[in-house]
Amino acid sequence: MKQDARHPRGHQAADKIARECLGLRTRFVHRVVGRIYDDALRPFGLGGAQLNLLVGIVLAAPVRPGELAEHLRMDKSTMSRNVRRMVERGWVEVGVDDDGRSQQLRPTRAGQRLLDQVLPAWEQAQSEAAAVLGKAITRDLHGLPVGLPSS
Amino acid sequence: MKQDARHPRGHQAADKIARECLGLRTRFVHRVVGRIYDDALRPFGLGGAQLNLLVGIVLAAPVRPGELAEHLRMDKSTMSRNVRRMVERGWVEVGVDDDGRSQQLRPTRAGQRLLDQVLPAWEQAQSEAAAVLGKAITRDLHGLPVGLPSS
C-alpha cells in the first residue's frame, strides 16, 4: 500500500481520472458548447435547454410532459419547471388530457414563430460548435439519439 | 414565405435542429453520463463536478481558483461556490498568495484520500459510460482536452 514517493496520495488516481474520465469530458464539452448556443440565443430570450424543449414540443405535440421527459432522459421535475417558464413567456400552452392526471403540451403561435426566427442564430452557433468540437466528434455526436422524433 | 401545407410554422426549423443540433446532443449526453457518475459517487458525498475539481486541484496544487477556472472553461463565480462547498466538506484548503488578491488551493489529506477511495466506483461508472456512449464517441472524447495537466 506504499505510495510512490514522487507522487503523494491521490495523485495516481487523479492522473488516471484526468486522462480517461468520460464524465469530465462530457461535462467540459457541455460547458463549452452550451455557452456557444446560449450566447447565440440570448437576444431571443431563450437558452439551449428551452430551445431543446421547444423543438421537442413542436415535433411531438400534443405530448404529455412526462412522456417528453422520459424521451429526453430528463427528470419530470425539471420538465415541470422548464415548462412553467416557457408558458410564462408565451411559447407553450398546457391543455387538459382525457386522463385527469395528465397534461398536453403544445407550442403557441409565438413559439412556432420563434423557432423560425432563431434559425439563423442557431446556424451560426452550430458552425462554431462544429469547429470547436472537430470533425470526428461532430460526426459521432450526430449518430447519437436525442430522444426526439424526426419527420 | 408560404409554409409547406403539411408542416405548420416552425416544424421545418424544429426538424432541422432535432436532426443536427450539437447543443442538443451534448446536453443529452451530459444528462445521461452525468447521472451515471453522480450515482456511482453518491455514497461518498460528492458529485461529478466536485470530483472534477478535486482532480484538478490535486494535479495543479497550489493553484489559484481563477487559473483553474480558466483552464476548465468555467466561470470564476462557479469556481468560487464549488470551492466553498469543498472547503466545508474538508477536502480542500484555501491558502493566501503573496499577491494579496489571490488564493492558493490545495487538497487536504482527506481530499487526497477520497480520490483513492472513490477510484473503484469511478471505474464502474467509467465502464457504464463507455458502454452507453459506444466505441467511436468514447475514443473521440478521449482526444478532447479538458484543461487539466497530466504527469
Next chain:
DNA sequence: GAGTGTCTGTTGTATATACAACTGAGAGGC
C-alpha cells in the same frame, strides 16, 4: 363502493452553472 396501489405532475431542497455588479488589492502614471 371502499381500500389500495399506481400513475402524473408539483414542491422542497441541493448542486452546478453563467452573467452582471460589486469589493478590495496591486500597479502605473503624474
Next chain:
DNA sequence: GCCTCTCAGTTGTATATACAACAGACACTC
C-alpha cells in the same frame, strides 16, 4: 502621494438539473 485601471474573488440573480416527498386522479380488486 493620489487617481485610475486592472485583476481576483464574492455576491445577487436566474436557469438547469436531480432526488425525495407529496397530492390528486385512475384503476383494480374484492
